[in-house]
Amino acid sequence: MNKVRIGWIGLGGRGQGLLKMVLDYMPDVDVVGVCDLYEDRTEWGRALVEEKRGYSPFATTEYRRILERNDVDAVITPSAWEAHVDICIDSMLAGKRVATEVGGAYSIEQCWELVRTSERTGVPCMMLENCCYGKNELTIFNMVKKGLFGELVHCAGGYHHDLRDEVARGNEKRHYRLRNYKNRNGELYPTHELGPLAKYLNINRGNRMTMLTSMSSKAAGVHDWIIRNKGENYDNADHIFTQGDIVTTCIKCAHGETIVLTHDTTLPRAYSRGNVVRGTRGAYEEKRGILIDGMAEGQTFSHKFIPIEEFCDEHLHPLWKNYEPIGGHDGMDYHVFRAFFESVKNETDPPIDVYDTAAWMSITALSEASIACGSMPVAIPDFTNGKWTNRKPYVRSRYCLDEVCEDLF
Amino acid sequence: MNKVRIGWIGLGGRGQGLLKMVLDYMPDVDVVGVCDLYEDRTEWGRALVEEKRGYSPFATTEYRRILERNDVDAVITPSAWEAHVDICIDSMLAGKRVATEVGGAYSIEQCWELVRTSERTGVPCMMLENCCYGKNELTIFNMVKKGLFGELVHCAGGYHHDLRDEVARGNEKRHYRLRNYKNRNGELYPTHELGPLAKYLNINRGNRMTMLTSMSSKAAGVHDWIIRNKGENYDNADHIFTQGDIVTTCIKCAHGETIVLTHDTTLPRAYSRGNVVRGTRGAYEEKRGILIDGMAEGQTFSHKFIPIEEFCDEHLHPLWKNYEPIGGHDGMDYHVFRAFFESVKNETDPPIDVYDTAAWMSITALSEASIACGSMPVAIPDFTNGKWTNRKPYVRSRYCLDEVCEDLF
Numbered sequence: 122m123n124k125v126r127i128g129w130i131g132l133g134g135r136g137q138g139l140l141k142m143v144l145d146y147m148p149d150v151d152v153v154g155v156c157d158l159y160e161d162r163t164e165w166g167r168a169l170v171e172e173k174r175g176y177s178p179f180a181t182t183e184y185r186r187i188l189e190r191n192d193v194d195a196v197i198t199p200s201a202w203e204a205h206v207d208i209c210i211d212s213m214l215a216g217k218r219v220a221t222e223v224g225g226a227y228s229i230e231q232c233w234e235l236v237r238t239s240e241r242t243g244v245p246c247m248m249l250e251n252c253c254y255g256k257n258e259l260t261i262f263n264m265v266k267k268g269l270f271g272e273l274v275h276c277a278g279g280y281h282h283d284l285r286d287e288v289a290r291g292n293e294k295r296h297y298r299l300r301n302y303k304n305r306n307g308e309l310y311p312t313h314e315l316g317p318l319a320k321y322l323n324i325n326r327g328n329r330m331t332m333l334t335s336m337s338s339k340a341a342g343v344h345d346w347i348i349r350n351k352g353e354n355y356d357n358a359d360h361i362f363t364q365g366d367i368v369t370t371c372i373k374c375a376h377g378e379t380i381v382l383t384h385d386t387t388l389p390r391a392y393s394r395g396n397v398v399r400g401t402r403g404a405y406e407e408k409r410g411i412l413i414d415g416m417a418e419g420q421t422f423s424h425k426f427i428p429i430e431e432f433c434d435e436h437l438h439p440l441w442k443n444y445e446p447i448g449g450h451d452g453m454d455y456h457v458f459r460a461f462f463e464s465v466k467n468e469t470d471p472p473i474d475v476y477d478t479a480a481w482m483s484i485t486a487l488s489e490a491s492i493a494c495g496s497m498p499v500a501i502p503d504f505t506n507g508k509w510t511n512r513k514p515y516v517r518s519r520y521c522l523d524e525v526c527e528d529l530f
Numbered sequence: 531m532n533k534v535r536i537g538w539i540g541l542g543g544r545g546q547g548l549l550k551m552v553l554d555y556m557p558d559v560d561v562v563g564v565c566d567l568y569e570d571r572t573e574w575g576r577a578l579v580e581e582k583r584g585y586s587p588f589a590t591t592e593y594r595r596i597l598e599r600n601d602v603d604a605v606i607t608p609s610a611w612e613a614h615v616d617i618c619i620d621s622m623l624a625g626k627r628v629a630t631e632v633g634g635a636y637s638i639e640q641c642w643e644l645v646r647t648s649e650r651t652g653v654p655c656m657m658l659e660n661c662c663y664g665k666n667e668l669t670i671f672n673m674v675k676k677g678l679f680g681e682l683v684h685c686a687g688g689y690h691h692d693l694r695d696e697v698a699r700g701n702e703k704r705h706y707r708l709r710n711y712k713n714r715n716g717e718l719y720p721t722h723e724l725g726p727l728a729k730y731l732n733i734n735r736g737n738r739m740t741m742l743t744s745m746s747s748k749a750a751g752v753h754d755w756i757i758r759n760k761g762e763n764y765d766n767a768d769h770i771f772t773q774g775d776i777v778t779t780c781i782k783c784a785h786g787e788t789i790v791l792t793h794d795t796t797l798p799r800a801y802s803r804g805n806v807v808r809g810t811r812g813a814y815e816e817k818r819g820i821l822i823d824g825m826a827e828g829q830t831f832s833h834k835f836i837p838i839e840e841f842c843d844e845h846l847h848p849l850w851k852n853y854e855p856i857g858g859h860d861g862m863d864y865h866v867f868r869a870f871f872e873s874v875k876n877e878t879d880p881p882i883d884v885y886d887t888a889a890w891m892s893i894t895a896l897s898e899a900s901i902a903c904g905s906m907p908v909a910i911p912d913f914t915n916g917k918w919t920n921r922k923p924y925v926r927s928r929y930c931l932d933e934v935c936e937d938l939f
Contacts, residue, residue, distance in 0.1 A: 271754060274797060275747045275776040283831060334743045334905050338684045339786025345680060345810040349823075350830050367684040367808060369790050371778050371905065377748025381778050381790075388683060389823050390813045391833045399776060401754040404799045409817060414758075414798050421759050422692060424800045496743045496780065496907045 122194070122466045125150050128187035128217070129178075130208055131200030132157035132166045133295065135222060139199055139458070140166060142448035144173040146455060150462055154179040154187045157200075159295065184208055188215040195465045197249075197458075198222065201297035202309075206231040206482075213244040220247045220461040220471070221478070223312045225485020229502060232479040232486070236504050239475035247461050247471035248478040250316035252394060253522055254456035256446075257429055258317040259438035261398055261405050263525050265321045267436070269413060271402030273322060278314025279383030279395035285346040288387060292356050302364040303357070306337050307489035308384045309364065312481045314394050316473070318380055320522040321398060325476045326512040330380070330501045333372045335488035337365030342387035362387075370488050372501070382484070405429070439530040440519065460520035470515050472522045479504040531603070531875045534559050537596035537626070538587075539617055540609030541566035541575045542704065544631060548608055548867070549575060551857035553582040555864060559871055563588040563596045566609075568704065593617055597624040604874045606658075606867075607631060610706035611718075615640045615891075622653040629656045629870040629880070630887070632721045634894020638911060641888040641895070645913050648884035656870050656880035657887040659725035661803060662931055663865035665855075666838055667726040668847035670807055670814050672934050674730045676845070678822055680811030682731060687723025688792030688804035694755040697796060701765050711773035712766070715746050716898035717793045718773065721890045723803050725882070727789055729931040730807060734885045735921040739789070739910045742781045744897035746774030751796035771796075779897050781910070791893070814838070848939040849928065869929035879924050881931045888913040 129140060129152050136157070143150050155166035155178050167180040179190065184200075187193060188211055195218040198208045202224035212219035226232050239246050252258055264270065284298065291299020301309055322328055340362040347358050368384040383395060398405040403413040410426035417423040446452025464471040483501060491499045503509060514523030519530060538549055538561050545566070552559050564575035564587050576589040588599065593613075596602060597620055604627040607617045611633035621628035635641050648655050661667055673679065693707065700708020710718055731737055749771040756767050777793040792804060805816040812822040819835035826832040855861025873880040892910060900908045912918060923932030928939060 272750050274750050283833060285831070332905070334745065334780070334907070336743065336780040336782060336788055338788040341681050341683050341786075341810050365786075365788075367788055369780050369788060371743070371745040371780065373745060373905070377750075377774075379745055379747040379774075379776055379778060385808075388808050388810060388813065389821055389831060390808070391818070391821060391835055399794075399797050399799070401750050401797060404797065409800070412798055412800060422694070422798060424692060426800055496741070496782070498743070498905045 123149065125462050125465050126153045126192055126194045127151070128154040128156070128190065128193040128196045129166060130156045130184045130187060130196060130198040131204070131222070132162040133199070133201070136199035137165065138449050139454060140169060142454055143458060144170065146447050147458070147462065152178055153192050154181070154190060156181050156184050156187050158182055185211060188212055188217060193217060195219065202301065203227065203297065206235055209246050210234055210238045213238045213242045213246055216242065216244060218245055218465050220249050222249055224482070225309050225311060226482035228486050229483055232483045232504060236475055236479050245464065245471050246475045246478060247464065248312065248473050248481065249457050249461065250312050250473055250481070251450055251453040251457040252313040253316045253320060253473065254440065254453045254460070255317070256441050256451065257407065258396065259441060260429060260433060260436055261396070262317065262321060262522070263436050263438045264432065265398065266525055269403055270398060270400030270405070273378055273398065273400045275379050275399040276318040276321060277381040277395060277397035278318055279385050279393065280310050280313050281383065281385045281390055281393040281395055283388070283390050284386040285343055288343050289347050289351060289355070289357070302343065302362055302387070303360060304363055305489060306363045306365055306492050308335055308368050308370045308382055308485055310384060311370070311382050311484040314382060314396060315380065315481050315484060317396070319477065319481060322374060322378055322380070324374070325480060325505055325509050326514060326523060327509065329375050329503055329509045330372050330480060331375050332498050332500055333370055333484065333487055333491060334496050334498045335368060335370040335491040336496045337492045338367040340365050340387070342366045368488065368492070370484065372484070438525060439527060456520065460518070463518060463520060469517045472518060472520045476505050532558065534871050534874050535562045535601055535603045536560070537563035537565070537599065537602040537605045538575060539565045539593045539596060539605060539607040540613070540631070541571040542608070542610070545608035546574065547858050548863060549578060551863055552867060553579065555856050556867070556871065561587050562601050563590070563599060565590050565593050565596050567591055594620060597621055597626060602626060604628065611710065612636065612706065615644055618655050619643055619647045622647045622651045622655060625651065625653060627654055627874050629658050631658055632719070633891065634718050634720055635891035637895050638892055641892045641913060642911070645884055645888050654873065654880050655884045655887055656873065657721065657882050657890065658866050658870065659721050659882055659890070660859055660862040660866040661722040662725045662729060662882065663849065663862045663869070664726070665850050665860065666816065667805065668850060669838060669842060669845055670805070671726065671730060671931070672845050672847045673841065674807065675934055678812055679807060679809030679814070682787055682807065682809045684788050684808040685727040685730060686790040686804060686806035687727055688794050688802065689719045689722050690792065690794045690799055690802040690804055692797070692799050693795040694752055697752050698756050698760060698764070698766070711752065711771055711796070712769055713772055714898060715772045715774055715901050717744055717777050717779045717791055717894055719793060720779070720791050720893040723791060723805065724789065724890050724893060726805070728886065728890060731783060731787055731789070733783070734889060734914055734918050735923060735932060736918065738784050738912055738918045739781050739889060740784050741907050741909055742779055742893065742896055742900060743905050743907045744777060744779040744900040745905045746901045747776040749774050749796070751775045777897065777901070779893065781893070847934060848936060865929065869927070872927060872929060878926045881927060881929045885914050
C-alpha cells in the first residue's frame with residue numbers, strides 16, 4: 122500500500138488543524154471523505170482538501186456514509202468526546218482501521234465494546250495520544266527502558282491547562298467541553314499524561330492498572346471567570362458547574378507502582394503536563410529535570426536536578442534525531458499520525474492498541490464513579506482478559522512504544 | 531513572667547540542634563531540666579547547658595521526673611515520634627504548657643486524649659511546626675489572607691526528602707524512623723506541608739478536614755539503597771520494608787477544597803516541600819513562583835509564573851522584615867520557638883493549638899487506616915466537637931497564624 126485513503130470525521134477546531142497538517146505534510150495520505158455534524162464545517166473541510174490537493178472529497182454530515190465507501194481505507198476521528206467510541210466501533214465493523222483523538226470514556230461498557238469489536242473483527246483501533254511522542258516524553262521513555270531510573274515506583278502527570286475562556290465560550294464555539302463541565306465530575310481528560318506513563322510502566326504488557334480513587338475539589342473557577350470577564354448576563358453565568366476545578370486520581374498498578382493524575386483546567390496557571398517519574402535510582406520532574414544516583418561526582422546519591430536538555434545528546438529518542446518538528450504541538454502530532462498511517466500501510470498493530478485505548482479511556486468513567494461514591498476505591502477492569510501477563514513488546518515499528526527499536530532507524 | 535524555665539525532653543539529633551539554638555539565642559529561656567531515654571544523650575544535654583549558661587540543669591532519663599519539678603514552667607519535647615503524645619498529655623496533667631516536635635499519630639484515640647486533656651486541664655499544647663513560619667510559607671500566607679489568590683480551591687504539599695541513608699542507618703543512629711518504616715505504611719510525616727496549608731484554609735476556624743483517601747506505592751527504595759551502598763550483610767539488608775516509597779493522601783475539606791499530600795523519603799530526589807496553592811484568581815508553586823489573573827499587562831489572565839522573591843517587597847510577612855535568620859532551617863525554628871515562649875510568657879493560646887495539633891497528627895493514623903483498607907475513604911474526626919463553625923481568629927500575637935496582625939509589629 123503506497124497511499125492511504127482516509128475518511129475524516131470531525132472538523133471542529135482540533136480537526137481542522139490536524140487536517141491541515143495531513144494535507145500539508147503527508148503526500149502519501151489522500152483524504153477521500155470529510156464529515157462533520159455541522160454543514161459549515163464539512164464544507165470547510167471539503168474546500169480545504171480541494172485547495173490543498175486539487176480534488177473534491179466526498180462530503181457528508183452523516184459519518185456512517187463515510188464508512189460505507191469502498192475507497193476509504195482508514196478513518197480518523199477528531200470528533201467530540203461523546204462520539205469517539207461509536208465512530209471507532211462502527212469503523213471496525215465496517216472493516217476500516219480507525220484512529221481516534223483523545224478523550225475519556227463515559228462508561229466501562231463502551232470500553233469493553235471497543236475491545237470486543239476489535240477482537241472479533243480483527244480490525245485494530247488506535248488512540249492518537251500525541252504526548253506519547255513528545256520530545257521529553259520519548260527521551261524519558263528511552264532512559265526508562267535503559268534502566269537509568271532503576272525500578273520504577275511512582276509516576277505522576279496532569280493536564281494543567283487554563284481553559285476557562287474556552288469552557289466559558291463553549292456554546293459560542295460549539296465546543297464539547299462546556300456541556301461536559303456543566304454536568305459531569307471526574308478526570309475527564311487523562312490520556313495526555315497517562316499515555317506516556319502507562320508505556321513507561323508496561324501497562325497491558327506485564328503490568329496493569331488495578332484500582333483507583335478519585336477526589337474532586339469544588340467548582341469555583343469558571344463561574345468566577347464568567348462573572349469577572351463576561352458579566353452576569355453571559356451564557357451560564359448562573360449555572361452551578363459540577364466539574365470540580367482540580368480532580369486528583371490515584372491509580373495502583375499490579376506490581377505496586379502508583380500513578381497520580383491531576384485534571385486542572387479551570388483555575389489560573391501556566392500550561393504543564395506535570396510529568397514525574399520516580400525509580401529506585403533516578404527521578405524526573407518536567408519543570409526541574411533529571412537526577413540519577415551517583416550522577417554527582419564522588420557521591421552515591423544526587424540531590425540536584427539537571428535540565429533534561431543535558432541528557433539529549435546521549436538519550437534522545439531516535440524519532441527525534443534529525444527531526445525538525447512539523448505540524449502542531451511541537452511536532453508530536455506529526456509523529457502520532459505517522460505511527461497510525463504506517464500501521465495501516467504495513468498492516469501491523471498500532472503502537473497504542475485497543476487495550477491501551479480502552480484502559481486509558483476507562484479512567485474517566487471510573488474516576489466519575491469513585492467521586493460519585495465519595496472517593497471510593499474502584500477496580501479497573503482487565504480489558505485484556507488475562508492476556509497482559511503474557512503479552513510481549515510488539516517491536517515491528519519505529520513508532521513502537523514498548524521498546525526503543527534502534528535497529529529500525 | 532520575664533524568664534521561661536523549661537524542661538527539655540528528647541536529645542537525639544534534632545533535640546540537640548534545637549537545644550543549642552535556645553541556649554545560644556534565647557537569654558529569656560532557662561533550661562532547668564534535661565532528659566533523654568539514653569544516659570549519654572542526657573549527659574550531653576546537661577554538659578551543653580553548663581557550658582553555655584554556667585549552671586548544671588537537673589538531668590534524668592525518666593521524663594516524669596522533669597514534670598514533677600516546681601521550677602519547670604513549660605516543656606519542650608523533641609522526642610521520638612512514639613513519645614510525643616504521652617509526654618504532652620503528662621505535661622498538661624502536671625499543669626505545664628508543652629510544645630511537641632512534629633510527627634504523626636499512631637491512633638485516633640491518642641488525638642482525642644490530647645484534646646480532652648487540654649480541654650479539662652485548661653493547659654494549652656502546641657505543635658512546633660516550624661514550616662508554618664517559613665519565609666515562603668508566610669509570604670504566601672500573607673497573600674492568601676489579602677485575597678490575592680481569590681477563593682482557595684486546592685492545595686498540595688509533600689515531604690520530599692531523600693532519607694535513604696538516615697533510614698538505613700537507623701539502628702546505628704538510634705533513630706525512630708527506621709522502626710516505623712520497617713513496620714508501618716502511611717503518611718507518616720504530614721505536618722511540614724499540611725501545617726501551613728491548614729492555616730491558609732482556616733482549618734478549625736470556619737473550615738475543617740472531613741475525609742481522606744491514601745494510596746501507597748511499593749517499598750523498593752531503602753532495600754535497593756542498602757544492597758548497593760551498604761552490602762548484603764548490612765543491617766536490614768534482607769528486611770521486607772512495609773513503608774511504601776511514595777504515599778499520596780487526598781484530603782477533602784468542609785467547603786470543598788482539596789489537599790494532596792505526598793510522603794516521599796526513600797527514593798532519589800532533591801529536597802522540596804512541594805507547596806502548591808490554587809485559587810480562583812491566582813496560583814503558587816514552590817519551584818515556579820506566583821501567578822495572578824491580570825498580572826500580565828493588558829491580559830485578564832496570566833500564564834507565566836513569576837519568582838516569589840519579586841513579591842516580597844510588597845507581601846513579605848512582617849515577621850520576616852528586618853529579620854536575619856538565626857537558628858536552624860533557614861530561621862524557621864527560631865520563629866516557632868519564639869511563638870511558643872511568647873504564649874507561655876503572655877499566657878495566651880499558642881498559634882498552633884491542641885485542635886490543630888490533633889487534626890494534623892491524625893492524618894497519619896487515618897492514612898494508615900485507608901491504606902490498610904485498600905485506599906478506602908475514611909472520615910476525619912472533628913476534634914473541636916463542633917466548635918470549628920464558630921471559632922474566630924485568635925489575634926493576640928505577632929506569631930498568629932489565623933491572620934496577619936500588622937498592628938502588633
